[in-house]
Amino acid sequence: MRQTVAVGAGKLTRQLSRWSGRGGSTLPGRVVLALEPDFLRRMAAQVGTGSLLVTGTNGKTTTANLLAGMLRRGHRVCHNAAGANLLVGLTTAFLTECDPWGRLRAELAVLEVDEATMPRAAAELSPVGGVVTNFFRDQLDRYGELEHSVELVRRGLAHFRPGGFLALNADDPLVAGLAEGTDLRAVYFGVDDASLGTSRREHAAEARTCRCGQPLGYRRYFYAHLGHWACSECGLARPEPAISLRRLRPRAEGARLTVATPRGELEFTFPLPGLYNVYNVLGALAAAWAMGEDVPALGRDLAEYSTVFGRMERLRVRGREVRLALVKNPVGFNQVLRTLGQERGEQVLVLAINDRYADGTDVSWLWDVDFEPLAGASSRIIASGIRAADMALRLKYAGVPPQRVSVIERPITALERALAGIGAGGVVWVLPTYTALLELRADMARRGWARRFWRV
Amino acid sequence: MQVCIAHLYPELMNLYGDRGNVIALERRAAWRGWEVEMRRVGLGDPFDLGEADLIFLGGGEDRSQQLIFRDLLEEKAASLRRAVEQGAAVLAICGGYQLLGRHYRPAQGDEIPGLGLLDAHTEAGERRLIGDVVAESPPLGGATLVGFENHSGRTFLGEGVTPLARVRAGFGNNGEDGTEGAVWRGVVGTYLHGAVLPKNPALADYLLRRAMEHRAGRPVELSPLDDAAEERAHRALLHRPGGRR
Known part of the structure; x- marks a missing residue:
């Protein structure tokens, strides 16, 4: 009963806030959570295939959008599209996908989640998999230091379903080690086209230290601290990616990408500019592959992808x-x-x-x-x-x-x-x-x- | 005129836009027609800080601070102390400020000694002190200072130093006694990020004047600059309703 009232109130709020010209991506969620604090947990119990969480500092929205697009081929997907990535935003996403009696119509959820929300979101949703894009300094006044953000994500991972997977950016030393100490299967993605990098570091890149305390060495920097890294002291090094960019050729309408996957090479024209968007598509492909999707077919679809709200x-x-x-x-x-x-x-x-x-x-x-x-x-x-x-x-x-x-x-x-x-x-x-x-x-x-x- | 600015550990100690301070010092010196020699001094760099007129040390994350700590204590302390005794200016922010004190007392474990350049010590705190700061600075002739603080350490001042400012809004050194930062001779320590100097030209010029006097060996008057953009950014923070939204 409470569930039905909460869903009804939430849907009504959504309608009202849309009429009044607001985006309506968080207020309905707030109403539902106030009336039914267990809403997300109930939704999670109904997601047949499970929930996938996408987190990290940059590229969450684009990666989650790409991944949702890929998985929509065979599933009805619940997805928070407008970057509303706190608990209320996730709630609104589920609200959109359930009927007035609180029955979920989607069988799969692809949700971008703010780093600080990861522990709560994962505890409520018990995800089957996730993508971690990268860790940069961002809005530190909210979460304290960078390592604290990493720690929050790590805490979230403890709530993933045993045997689940994690698509991890091999080129970010803060991300690459996240599967360690969990029973999650790591699927790495990264850039192997060395011609895209330099041997010099840009200002916004910070010196990265290995967990053994020594500064990390880089053979190649792609941007910021993403690159081919290794520790000369303890031997820790960038893992070999399963999904990797072999070659990027600029084209007027985007970039022609050659991507190596365990199912052979894909080649497609990708319309979003910038190497950072290449990482986003690699992360989405890694997660889709881990979900058992037909990767070669995804490559064909990708060229049709249109830009996500506001990300360019x-x-x-x-x-x-x-x-x-x-x-x-x-x-x-x-x-x-x-x-x-x-x-x-x-x-x-x-x-x-x-x-x-x-x-x-x-x-x-x-x-x-x-x-x-x-x-x-x-x-x-x-x-x-x-x-x-x-x-x-x-x-x-x-x-x-x-x-x-x-x-x-x-x-x-x-x-x-x-x-x-x-x-x-x-x-x-x-x-x-x-x-x-x-x-x-x-x-x-x-x-x-x-x-x-x-x-x- | 020439002035030498040493930037300590520019890669490891740079939190919250601290490099904006070095940019501000360099520009404000250059706008006055001075020649600026910038020295980036990293781990193991044998540069003699006694050669510098102004030394800058930013804040860092815990791990970075552990990394530079020994180098600072063993390789840089002697020449830094000599520079200060000769009248050079020093600006240290947040974690860098804490390192200049006598010691740091963590929540668990032993006290960690600091450089002892400032008569102050820092204790670990539980809640982070985060937000906008507005403060009034008697050592700067009553000028206001604005900035952003984000620290968990609480710094307490001894008799040997003067507070840089009194907070009107925000926490300052420890959230208890209303002080913010510390001044001793040419050394200024503060928790203010922002970056602090571009928005607080009074503090930037205070340090530059000390640096110039150190170089020239006599009192120096700075020529005035058009600070309209600086004052606009300063005022915007001064009049924020409660600071936070």
Whole structure:
């Protein structure tokens, strides 16, 4: 009975919050959890094939979306699409997939989960498998130090079903060892195309130490601290990946990837830019393979994949091209800046930095982003968001001349100004933090500029 | 004019954008037409800190701090002390600040000795002290300081040092006595990240002036800069409602 009331109230809330123009990805979950605290556990009991959790600092949303897309071929999948990755977000995802009596229609759940939520989420859901993408410094004010995030994920793993699997990034030394001490089967993924790396480390990469206390050596860095690593002291080294990128060739419409798998080589054109997205597809493939999916067929599907909400999205607004890319930590921000730096033509940048809880309330990470290349570019830049002043200050100290930078706190106003000041062939790049992106999307939807982003 | 800035353990000790402090010092010196010699001093680097006019040490994660600790104590302590005695400026943040104190007392186990440059000691605390800080600094002529703190250690000051500031919002050194940071001669220790110097030009220039005087061997007046962007970021934090949302 309580279950039915909770589900009814949740569904009603979802309808109301959608009518009122909000995304509706957390409020319904909050209502359900208030009325029925055991909701997730009850749902977990009904997921026939089980739940898969995707966690890590960067790439959770894209990896989980890719994986859900792959598994939808043969299953009805419950999935939190909009990056709502705390307990209430997971609850909303299940709510969407159950009937008014609380019976779950999905047989499989693919859920992106925030690192700090891993212990609770795993305890409630007893997952059959998971993907860990990487660990970077991100929103540390919430969780303390990086190693604490690793520890939280490790705590979650203790609740996985015995004999389950873990798809792990072999190139991240903090991730690669996670299956140790568990009875989970590790499936590694990584990059083997050495031509994509360098022997030099970028600033945002921190020195990594081995668990024996010695600094790790790298033969190759792909980006940040991801690479081919080994400890000269105790011999610990990057594991051999089962799913690995053999070759990447840039193409106008994306990248042509050659991926080695235990079922032979796949070759497909992948539309998402950046090496970080390659890791996401490798992680999703590793998990799909562990789930027994027909990997060669997945390769054929992948080329059709379209971009996930906000993780680099192209829109046309008032006849101008707008590119939206979420930024939330130095490594991701550097990747986006590198991508836009490679493009010719007129550009206006809107950098929208908020510091609400979901963004991380500390913006000091802006000082770890390499904005210096922008000093020599000609693009105009609008610093925006709650912390627009901090963003503008960072640009000043990066050497960007002040006359090229303006400060407009509201993201939608900043975007309007950017659109007004750019020629027909130009591109407006909008780089917002999470809540700035939500705010901007809502304002854009109100102006009829973009489809609403949620998918249910 | 020339000034030498030594950045200690830039790779291992850099939490929460601490490198922004080095960027700020370098730019503010360069904007005044000074020539800046930047020295990145890592593990095992025999660079004589007595040659530096300003020495910066950021915060680090526990494991990084363990890694640099012995090197700092055995390889760098003597030249660092000499630099301070000769009047060089030092800025140490968070974990770096703790290392300059007399000792660190962990929750379990023995006291770990520090450099003893500052008459202060740190004790392990249970809850992390996290959030925005607004403080008033008498040593800086009453200037306000803004920043972000995130630490579990509680630092207590002895008689031999002056608090850098009194907190108006936030926890500061230990969350109990209202002090934040410590000053002794040219040494400034603080828990403020942010990075702290770009948003607090008064503190940046205080350190730069000490560094210049150390180099020149006589009192130095700094030429004023256009700090509109700095003041805007500073004010934005000053007037945040309660600091947190």
